[in-house]
Amino acid sequence: MTTVAATPATAPGRAGGLKRVVRSILRSKMATIGFALVVMHLLLALLAPLIAPHDPTANNPSAVLYLPGGTYPLGTDSLGRDILSRTLYGGQYALGVSLTATTIAVVLGTLIAGLAAYYGGWFDQIVTRVLDSVLAVPALLALLVVVTIFGSGLWVIVLGVVVVYTGGVTRIVRAAAMDVMPLDFITAARARGEGVIYVLTREVLPNILDVVLVEFAMRASWVVLLISSLSFLGFGANPPTPDWGLMVAENRSLMAVVPLATLAPIISLATLIIGLNLASDGLAKSLGVDRMKEIIG
Numbered sequence: 001m002t003t004v005a006a007t008p009a010t011a012p013g014r015a016g017g018l019k020r021v022v023r024s025i026l027r028s029k030m031a032t033i034g035f036a037l038v039v040m041h042l043l044l045a046l047l048a049p050l051i052a053p054h055d056p057t058a059n060n061p062s063a064v065l066y067l068p069g070g071t072y073p074l075g076t077d078s079l080g081r082d083i084l085s086r087t088l089y090g091g092q093y094a095l096g097v098s099l100t101a102t103t104i105a106v107v108l109g110t111l112i113a114g115l116a117a118y119y120g121g122w123f124d125q126i127v128t129r130v131l132d133s134v135l136a137v138p139a140l141l142a143l144l145v146v147v148t149i150f151g152s153g154l155w156v157i158v159l160g161v162v163v164v165y166t167g168g169v170t171r172i173v174r175a176a177a178m179d180v181m182p183l184d185f186i187t188a189a190r191a192r193g194e195g196v197i198y199v200l201t202r203e204v205l206p207n208i209l210d211v212v213l214v215e216f217a218m219r220a221s222w223v224v225l226l227i228s229s230l231s232f233l234g235f236g237a238n239p240p241t242p243d244w245g246l247m248v249a250e251n252r253s254l255m256a257v258v259p260l261a262t263l264a265p266i267i268s269l270a271t272l273i274i275g276l277n278l279a280s281d282g283l284a285k286s287l288g289v290d291r292m293k294e295i296i297g
Contacts, residue, residue: 024286031282037275041268045091054082056089057240065258074260077251081240087264089242094272097154098223101161105223106216108162109169110208114200116170117177127170134167139226147235157236161223169215176208183207210287217283221276228269244269 025031044051053071060080068075074083116127134142146160180186181204189203205212230236231245239246244265251261 025282028282028285030278031285034275034278034280034282037271038279041091041095041272041275044088045095048085048088048092052082052085052088054085056081056085056242059240065254067258068260074264075258077247077258077261078254079240083258083261083264086242086247087244087268090244090247090265091268091272093237093241093243094224094227094269097157097227098161098220101158101227102165102216102220102223104158105162105165105219106169106212109166109215110173110205110212111200112166113170113172113174113177114204115196116174117181117204118196118200120181124174127174131167131171134163135171139164139222140229143226143230144233144235147230152235152238154237157227157230160230161226164226165219165223169219172215173208173211176211177204180204180207214280214284214287217276217280221273221280224269224276225273 025035053073058081060076063072063076063080064078066072066076066080072082072084074087076082077086112127116124142164143157143160146163147156150156150159186199186203189199194203227236228243228245228248231243232249234249237243237246239250247265248262251258255262
């Protein structure tokens with residue numbers, strides 16, 4: 001009786017410890033700045049209930065269009081709501097919705113990609129054709145269709161983002177999984193009689209985790225911008241939700257009166273997106289992933 005020897009699950013070309021990745025990121029000034037910006041936004045979002053001076057949704061008719069100062073460090077909007085409080089809580093909304101939607105899209109896309117690479121044949125052909133059809137539709141247009149059909153709301157936005165970005169994640173991760181499937185340790189696992197779940201989670205995933213992580217970081221920055229754009233157009237968060245895109249739409253006509261009501265969410269959105277982009281670039285370089293291939297598929 002012949003025994004198939006178990007082969008280490010991690011292919012040499014994709015091996016790399018966490019310490020090496022951290023050192024590589026820290027050596028890059030731009031990547032360090034990116035991660036610092038992301039961490040700053042995460043901390044501000046988590047601490048918003050403690051540091052926000054006022055209720056972000058409470059109208060105060062006696063404090064309409066206040067300039068910065070006193071109890072309103074950034075002033076108030078046309079309904080007397082504190083701009084600083086709304087900006088801080090806007091980070092909660094942006095990060096909460098974006099990270100939730102991105103996580104679901106990446107997990108679902110990775111699962112579909114793994115199954116397509118594992119089974120191949122007609123199943124892979126069907127997945128590929130469906131992906132081509134989905135990716136042919138512009139992201140914002142597809143999201144607007146979902147919102148038009150199901151209405152607005154947090155979970156509708158999450159559903160729309162998942163519909164829009166799962167296809168792109170699947171395409172990239174499938175290509176990485178296809179590179180791993182022919183390797184010896186996958187053949188050994190199949191010869192041992194391991195099931196599809198074991199092969200995908202214990203053998204394939206550890207060897208494509210770098211691609212999955214970069215996909216997550218890159219898609220997260222796109223999702224933040226997409227969700228804010230949707231709110232700016234009136235199809236995203238409903239008033240009085242403290243959302244950055246909604247804040248810009250509500251206060252853009254008041255730039256000459258209370259400029260910070262528009263500038264504060266714009267600056268917050270810009271720094272978060274810049275941070276996510278720099279972080280994803282740094283992560284891609286430290287893990288040896290070609291980000292241009294990630295972008296163009």
